[in-house]
Amino acid sequence: MGDKEIRKRLGSGDETALDELVRAYYPDILRYCRRHTADEHSAEDAAQETFCKAVRHLDAYVHRGKFRAWLYKIAANTCADFWRAPRRDLPLTGEAYVEPGFDRAELAQDLDAALAALPEAQREVILLRYVHGLKLRECAAVLDIPLRTAQSRERAALQALRKLL
Amino acid sequence: MKPREIKALLRATPAADAPGVDEAVRRCRAVYARRRTLRRLGAAEIIVGQLRFVARPVWLVQGALLVVICLALGRAGGGRHALAMSALTAVLVALTILPFYGRSERHGMREIEAATRVSRVKLLLAKLAAVGVGDAVCLGAAALLTLRNAPGTALVFVVLPFALASAGSLFALNHLPGGAFAATGFAVALVSVYWAMAERLSRLPAAAALAACALAAGVLAAECIKMARDAQFGKDMEEILWT
Numbered sequence: 001m002g003d004k005e006i007r008k009r010l011g012s013g014d015e016t017a018l019d020e021l022v023r024a025y026y027p028d029i030l031r032y033c034r035r036h037t038a039d040e041h042s043a044e045d046a047a048q049e050t051f052c053k054a055v056r057h058l059d060a061y062v063h064r065g066k067f068r069a070w071l072y073k074i075a076a077n078t079c080a081d082f083w084r085a086p087r088r089d090l091p092l093t094g095e096a097y098v099e100p101g102f103d104r105a106e107l108a109q110d111l112d113a114a115l116a117a118l119p120e121a122q123r124e125v126i127l128l129r130y131v132h133g134l135k136l137r138e139c140a141a142v143l144d145i146p147l148r149t150a151q152s153r154e155r156a157a158l159q160a161l162r163k164l165l
Numbered sequence: 166m167k168p169r170e171i172k173a174l175l176r177a178t179p180a181a182d183a184p185g186v187d188e189a190v191r192r193c194r195a196v197y198a199r200r201r202t203l204r205r206l207g208a209a210e211i212i213v214g215q216l217r218f219v220a221r222p223v224w225l226v227q228g229a230l231l232v233v234i235c236l237a238l239g240r241a242g243g244g245r246h247a248l249a250m251s252a253l254t255a256v257l258v259a260l261t262i263l264p265f266y267g268r269s270e271r272h273g274m275r276e277i278e279a280a281t282r283v284s285r286v287k288l289l290l291a292k293l294a295a296v297g298v299g300d301a302v303c304l305g306a307a308a309l310l311t312l313r314n315a316p317g318t319a320l321v322f323v324v325l326p327f328a329l330a331s332a333g334s335l336f337a338l339n340h341l342p343g344g345a346f347a348a349t350g351f352a353v354a355l356v357s358v359y360w361a362m363a364e365r366l367s368r369l370p371a372a373a374a375l376a377a378c379a380l381a382a383g384v385l386a387a388e389c390i391k392m393a394r395d396a397q398f399g400k401d402m403e404e405i406l407w408t
Contacts, residue, residue: 010197018197022190027183044185051189055196111174130175158168165166 006067010058022051025068028132029075035127036079046082050075069138072128076142114164122157125150215291223292227261227299230254231306238310248367251311251322252359256352258303259330262296263338263345290392300327321366321374322359328381330355335388 009017026047033046053074115123121143128139140150234254238247304327308319333351338344359366 015194015197018193019190022193023186026186026189030183030185044188048185048189048192051193052196055193056200059200108174111171126175130172133176158171161171162166162168165171 007058018055025071026051029071032072032075032127032132033079036076037082042082046075046078050078053078066138066141069134069141072132072134072138072142073144110165111161114161117164118157118160122153122160125153126157126161129154212291212294215288216295219288219292220295220298223261223295224299226264227258227296227303230257230261231303234258234303234307235310238307238314246363247314248311248318248322249356249360249363251307251314251318252326252363253356254307255304255323255327256330256356258300258307259327259334260349260352261299262293262331262334263348290389293389300331318367320371320378321369322363325374325378325381326355326359328378328385332381332384332388336384339388339391 006017006021010021029050030043030047033043033050034040037043037046050071054071115126118126124143125139128134128142129136134142136150136154137147139154140147143150145153237250237254304323308323311319311323330352333355334348337347337351341347
C-alpha cells in the first residue's frame, strides 16, 4: 500500500487503512525498538507509542514519499525518550536481546560481535540500511545527518566489518 | 569477507515475530478516533471567504466614488479638461486601496490576525480582490462616459492611468518606507502630467498605450504574486479550518 493511498483512505475515515498501516510496519519498527531499548517490554511500548505518535501527527506529515523514514524517525525519538539518560550503546551480544528465531550460526554470532564493535554512529547506518532495508537517503533523514555523512559512515562501517569478519 | 557477502549476511537477518501488534492497532484506533480533523484551506478559498467581511467598507467608498465619476464625467462634455478628468477619476479608483492597505499596519492588526490564525497577507489579498471588483465597476462607468465624451480615448485616459496608478501604488506600499505617502505622491504626479499634457496624450498611438498598460500590468501581477508567495511559504501563520 503506497503512502498516498494510506493518507487518502485515512483522510476519508477508512479505519481499515490504519490497521493495514500498523500491521505492515509494526514488525520492522518493533525490531528497531528492540535494538534501541533495554528490554522486550520497553521495545513493545516504544513501538506502540511510535505508531500512536504517527497517527496523532498524520495531518502534519507532508507527502514526499518518505513515510517509512518519517516513521523510523519517530521510532528513534521515542526510543531516545525511553532511555532518557545519555544514549547507551546497546550490546548486541548474546547477553543482550536476541531475536527469536535468529540463526545462531557461528557466522551470525561473529556478525553480532562485529556490529557491537562498531561506533554507534556507523552501526546505526548499517542497521537501518541493510537490516531494515531503508535507502541511504532515508537513513540520513532518520538520523538527521547529511546524505554525504551517511555515505561515509556506511563506507567506513563496511570497511571495519570487513576487517573484523 | 567481501563487502557483498557482508551485505548479504546483514540482509539475511530474519524478520522477528511481532507480539503486541493487536494492542498497537487498538491504541492507534483510539488515537485516530480522538484526533481533530484538519483541512488546509487554499489561498483562493480564504480570499473568497473573507470577502463578506472586508468588501462592505471598500464598496461603500467605491460606490461614493462612482457617484462622483458619473456626476463629473456626465457633465464634462468633450475637450481637454474632460479627458484629464477621466484620467483623474481612473487614478482615484486605483487609490481606493490605500486606506485599506494601511489600516492593518496603522492599528496593529497583526495581533488580531495572528490570534484568528489567518494570514495577514491573505487578508490583504482578500481586500485587494474586493477592491478589484469595485474598481472594475467604477472603471467601466468611467470608460463608458469617456467614450461618450471623446470616442477612442478610453485606453489612454482611463485604462492606462489606472494601470500606472495601481502598479505604482502597490509597488510603493510593498517596497518604500512611508508607502502610502509615496503612492499618493506618485498619483498626484501622474494626474499632473495628464492635466498638463492631455492634448498631446490624446495623440498617443494605441500600440504605445497598450505596451505601457502591459508593463504596468506586469508590475502589478509581480507584486500580487510576491504577496501570494509570502503567504504560501508560511511567512505568516498557516490557516487551518477545524471541522
